[in-house]
Amino acid sequence: MSTTTSEKHGFQAEIQQLLDLVVHSLYTDREIFLRELVSNASDAMEKLRHIESTEKDIHDAGLPLEITVTADKEAGTLTIEDRGIGMTREELIENLGTIAHSGTKAFLQAMKESGSTPAGMIGQFGVGFYSAFMVADEVRVHTRSWRKDGEGLLWTSDGRSGYEIEAADDIPRGTRITLKLKEDQKEYAEDYRVKRLVETYSNFVGFPVMIDGKRVNEIEALWLKNKSDISEEEYKAFYQFQARAFDEPQYRLHFAADAPIAINALLFVPSENPERMGFGKVDAGVALYCKKVLIDAEPKGLLPEWLRFMKGVIDSADLPLNISRESMQDSALVRKIGQVIAKRVLKMFEKEATEDATKWQAFYRKFDRYLKEGVATDFTHREALAKLLRFESSMTAAGELTGFTDYVSRSKDGQDKIYYIVGANRDQIEASPYLEGFRKRGLEVVYFTDAVDEYVVDSLGEFDGKKLVSVSKAGVELDEAELEGESLSAEETAALCEFMKAEFGDRVTQVAAGRRLVDSPVVALVPEDAMSAQMRAMMKAMDENFSESVKVELEINPRHEIIRKLAAAKDSQPEIAKLVASQLLDNALMAAGLLEDARDTVKRMNALMAKALG
Ligand code: ADP
Ligand code: MG
Numbered sequence: 001m002s003t004t005t006s007e008k009h010g011f012q013a014e015i016q017q018l019l020d021l022v023v024h025s026l027y028t029d030r031e032i033f034l035r036e037l038v039s040n041a042s043d044a045m046e047k048l049r050h051i052e053s054t055e056k057d058i059h060d061a062g063l064p065l066e067i068t069v070t071a072d073k074e075a076g077t078l079t080i081e082d083r084g085i086g087m088t089r090e091e092l093i094e095n096l097g098t099i100a101h102s103g104t105k106a107f108l109q110a111m112k113e114s115g116s117t118p119a120g121m122i123g124q125f126g127v128g129f130y131s132a133f134m135v136a137d138e139v140r141v142h143t144r145s146w147r148k149d150g151e152g153l154l155w156t157s158d159g160r161s162g163y164e165i166e167a168a169d170d171i172p173r174g175t176r177i178t179l180k181l182k183e184d185q186k187e188y189a190e191d192y193r194v195k196r197l198v199e200t201y202s203n204f205v206g207f208p209v210m211i212d213g214k215r216v217n218e219i220e221a222l223w224l225k226n227k228s229d230i231s232e233e234e235y236k237a238f239y240q241f242q243a244r245a246f247d248e249p250q251y252r253l254h255f256a257a258d259a260p261i262a263i264n265a266l267l268f269v270p271s272e273n274p275e276r277m278g279f280g281k282v283d284a285g286v287a288l289y290c291k292k293v294l295i296d297a298e299p300k301g302l303l304p305e306w307l308r309f310m311k312g313v314i315d316s317a318d319l320p321l322n323i324s325r326e327s328m329q330d331s332a333l334v335r336k337i338g339q340v341i342a343k344r345v346l347k348m349f350e351k352e353a354t355e356d357a358t359k360w361q362a363f364y365r366k367f368d369r370y371l372k373e374g375v376a377t378d379f380t381h382r383e384a385l386a387k388l389l390r391f392e393s394s395m396t397a398a399g400e401l402t403g404f405t406d407y408v409s410r411s412k413d414g415q416d417k418i419y420y421i422v423g424a425n426r427d428q429i430e431a432s433p434y435l436e437g438f439r440k441r442g443l444e445v446v447y448f449t450d451a452v453d454e455y456v457v458d459s460l461g462e463f464d465g466k467k468l469v470s471v472s473k474a475g476v477e478l479d480e481a482e483l484e485g486e487s488l489s490a491e492e493t494a495a496l497c498e499f500m501k502a503e504f505g506d507r508v509t510q511v512a513a514g515r516r517l518v519d520s521p522v523v524a525l526v527p528e529d530a531m532s533a534q535m536r537a538m539m540k541a542m543d544e545n546f547s548e549s550v551k552v553e554l555e556i557n558p559r560h561e562i563i564r565k566l567a568a569a570k571d572s573q574p575e576i577a578k579l580v581a582s583q584l585l586d587n588a589l590m591a592a593g594l595l596e597d598a599r600d601t602v603k604r605m606n607a608l609m610a611k612a613l614g
Helices: 013-024 032-052 089-097 102-114 118-122 128-134 183-189 191-201 232-242 332-355 357-377 379-386 404-410 426-431 433-440 453-460 490-507 533-542 561-572 574-591 599-612
Strands: 006-009 067-072 077-082 136-144 152-157 163-167 174-181 209-211 251-257 263-269 285-290 293-296 311-315 417-422 445-448 466-470 508-513 522-525 552-556
Touching: 013 128, 032 067, 032 077, 032 128, 032 174, 032 191, 032 293, 067 183, 067 191, 077 183, 089 136, 089 152, 089 163, 128 136, 174 183, 183 191, 191 209, 191 293, 232 251, 232 263, 232 311, 251 332, 263 332, 332 357, 332 379, 357 379, 357 453, 379 453, 404 417, 417 433, 417 453, 417 533, 433 445, 433 522, 445 453, 453 466, 453 533, 490 508, 490 552, 490 561, 490 574, 522 574, 552 574, 561 574, 574 599
Parallel strands: 067 209, 285 311, 417 445, 417 466, 508 552
Antiparallel strands: 006 163, 067 077, 077 174, 136 152, 136 174, 152 163, 251 263, 263 311, 285 293, 522 552
């Protein structure tokens, strides 16, 4: 005891500057101090383990490697104790008094770069050891190095007037940090509060964290283990813990990568989609860790938005622990991690979709909107996402789904387009006249029946170099097909078209014979740039003043009985012929979902019925 000497030291200028900020600014995230101190304790024991493998002479060898957190409500203190490497006098000065170490450096660097008022920023940061001064007005560090010739030491500081180092006897190897909590920070002297913090931020720390004699961090950092050492039950339990879920994960992606970035990821796809069940937009569900320490439970901007349904953990050792949540979004490293993960997820989806199509379809029925959102918003991954889309088509049975890849593999030699139709449901689509010509020629037509599909197809534009073309639009060219039966001659057809156009006036852009029809007399084609009936209905529902009249082109079928008879009637009974022509147009508009006002239609029908009955 007689050797006790107390040395006074001043902090290095940068440290002093940092501490002033810590002490005098307002914080939003004070609670992260505990994460920082527990991480340091864990780091120190990790280092000890490392040293153990090379050195024999270790002071207090064999002590259990644990972190003990003690809240003392009466004394108003919180203590964090470890059995790590401890520090010598020189190390204390070096580590806790200068700015040689990583965290503080990064913090000051970011401060310099942003040039903004640090008050808003500081709470976002872990500032390492110094974050202790956010909640304490005095910090005492008892420490004993692992080196045989080390000594027990006590470092003390109020974070304002420098620090003191003095000798302290009878200390086991390691470090004990005691925080004398500020008057308004006494909540951290409460067991339950501290326990919750450890569970939140330090649950996966690789050493036991003990509070009140009980281990608090029960959960293993499963993502760092070998796949072959993990059972299905363990995976499931981890998913349910991490996602706070009760369902079974449907898909799982567990991988480790070293290049270009060190990543350990364990990701899950839940079996239920809360957005579909009306819970509103979910928050990002993949947490970001750095060496088992939580950085952000719901990191924004890490993964593409459309992957927000994923759960799990991404751990990157390359990430600075002290990265701020705000600066995370503009961090090139974080973006890179997001890209790597998105790519892996897409690859996994593609594999799963091929290996078990039935399972994929079941998943797709619940989660399709995310993938569609991705197609519409994420240019980088659009192509990969398009491969995952599923839909019914003119070649699937009702209720069965197919994809673009299969469509292309089935398509005819030389077919350079993918045909689709938008409609409310399969029955409605199949009853419409648009499909006839395509069916007849054996051309597959994709059925899009989801309200967002049209928007998605518009954003996609093409797949595998093949343009996506709507069969209800004008300008689709079909080959000559061998169609049996009598037909009007070219002249008769031209004359009839002229007659009809004269009758319709401005209601149509043109009347012409075409190749799409087989069983129907007429079909209304909308201009290439017009929105579909579904889209118009949606716009109308959103805006009562929405009105945009679409002028169609009327295609007639010169082989159809009504058309042939009409051609004859236009000369013999022009009055009836006009009524029939107008009725044909209305029928076509009705099939296209474009008939806005049926009052004239009804009147005309009555007139026609009267004539038919004589
Ligand atoms: P970082 O952890 O990013 O290096 P910190 O401010 O958290 O920055 O810690 C500064 C340094 O102090 C650490 O690098 C370490 O050398 C030392 N240190 C902090 N806590 C402990 C501890 N419990 N045991 C041993 N050394 C520690
Ligand atoms: Mg640290």
